[in-house]
Amino acid sequence: MRDPFRSICDDDLERRWIWISLILAFAMGGLLGLYAVASNIHPPSNVETIDSSRLHLTEEFAEDKLGVKQNDDGSLTVTMVAARYGFFPPVIEVPSNTPVKFRIASADVLHGVHVPFTNATAMIVPGYISEINTSFPTAGKYSFLCNEYCGLGHDSMWSRLIVVPESTQGK
Amino acid sequence: MNYSKAASLGLANMWVAFTFFAFAALLGLYQVIERIDLIPALKSPEMYFGSVSTHGVLMGFVLTTFFVAGFGYYTATTSLKQDVWNRPLAWFGFLLSLSGVLMAAVPLLTGNASVLYTFYPPLMAHPAFYIGATLLVVGSWAWCLEMVMMLATWKKANPGETVPLAMYGTTTNAILWFITSLGVTSELLFQLIPWSLGLIDTVDVGLARTLFSWTLHAIVYFWLIPAYIVLYTLVPRAAGGMIFSDHMGRVAFIMLLVFSVPIGFHHLYMDPFHAAGWKFLHMTGTFMVAVPTLLTGFTIIASLEVAGRLRGGKGLFGWIGALPWNNPLVLAAGLALLMLTFGGFGGMINASYAMNTMVHNTQWVTGHFHLIFAGTTVIMYFAAAYYLWPKMTGNALYSTRLALTQLWLWFIGMLVLTLPWHQLGLAGQPRRISSTPYDEELVQSWLPAEFAMIAGGVILFTSALMLVFILLKTHGNSQSVENPEVEYAESLHSTQRMPHLMNSFGFWVALIVVYMVASYGYPILQFFLLDTYGTVPWSI
Structure with a gap:
């Protein structure tokens, strides 16, 4: 040829x-x-809009609705709000080796989240809901860092993710 | 032919570029020291983020836009042997861009535009920042028009002739920059400026980020193409050889033109407002844009090998030692290719849809673009300046030895700065932070790399000062240059019969339009179809 x-x-x-x-x-x-x-590996891409100025009035992101919830299939959904300069709720505890779906909305400006040494990463954009689907194979104490410049207090925006060994989780 | 008028344009543009560059390098030094909390008295997020915003704007928008314009004017006139198409327009564009920079400088330096060079709505800067940035871009369009018109005039006077490679590359860059700057200009004109003036209440952040991504990737090729032009057309001759293949240079420029704009979503992999399929489409294009760089690596190394063998180099690697490494162009080319290899490797990881999650927005990314841009690209700007200053001023280079030392320091400084940054990124350090008030254990693990980064910053700042010193001394040198002609390399293979597609742009521009509609059409349209919610402005 x-x-x-x-x-x-x-x-x-x-x-x-x-x-x-x-x-x-x-x-x-x-x-x-x-x-x-x-392997169904995709970056966070759920294309879902929300009015960031009214999060507190929504079914999903009102203060008392935030946190870890167990779904019927044993997987977890973690609902969180990112706002200057913290993640709410500030401490999240999940078992290892369990599918976790984070759903995070911003109440104000652009934020990001990165849990070092894992693939839990997403941009948190006002007007949109970010979704991360992952699981954490290694138990331990992780930092939950804001990784996008969100204002002069950006450095201090971080919280905790605690991954407990699967078996110690009371079921 | 007398090139003195083009030389004034070239010198004016490049002096602006390198003056702001030196100031931005000083800011860089401050940032690496402030960032690790070593000197408590220095700690100030206001200063730091003001500085990062200014450093980014000056290095990314000002150094580049002015260098590219100055380089373009001088290489276009000398390669075509033809005067600048419309000199008043060229000066008008220069002054418009410069006034934009000065206008934006006021809010930047007073801390009223600490929104970083990527703008980041809904953080809102002073309107003068957005208007200044727009003027800078619009001023650069005068340069784009000049380049296209110079090519058109030349083609009319020389029907059927092959366009010199240097001009083919420069015109590619003019077209590329015009197309890619439309994204950021739309964001500024339709969103940020009216919003900052209070004419509209909210902006859609998803749309703003999508429009910025249209500019954000191809802009790096706008910066890089002059470096490639130097590598293809000046380095082989300086090394004592020929271009291995003129054709391959054209293929590389065309591929950069076609593939670099419609792939901006690799900056948005982690953003929630585009579906995975679109991100995947942009990822495939991102891998295609690696091809012209692989081709360039081959052609440049082959050209250097031709030169080394002509100089008597023998054996598999003997030609490397035979090259004139005491020539700044040749030395810079070698160092640039090394940095390109490291940086390109990191780039493949960033580009990978899934692996990107590990490094997104970490210091790894800062390491990557400093290697490719501040390393590979800017070191070629230095070498081009050392080559062109004597041609443009008529005065001999002040000191070749000092120039070689400056290049080596830049290379060493860049490696000492960026290799630890890659490591910091893998260890989770976010890129845009002014201090590290995090988990003690994590912060301790970052320390060694952070001390290395300070050493790198000191070396780089020293090198930046040396550059300006050498250029100033050259400008005022009483000794005249021996050879005032810009000497472009000849091609090893004949360029007499050039396929029409590799000697023109019409078809490729049409192809980009189709590709852009395919890759950006629906993703932009969706913001008008979805129920989106705008965001009100926030102060920093």
């Missing part, structure tokens, strides 16, 4: 390199695609 790149390139070595570059790019994209589909 005639090399389709012959018209733009006279050199054999260089054509070989074009092929290698393309194969590399497609292999990496393909591998990520495979994982995305096969």
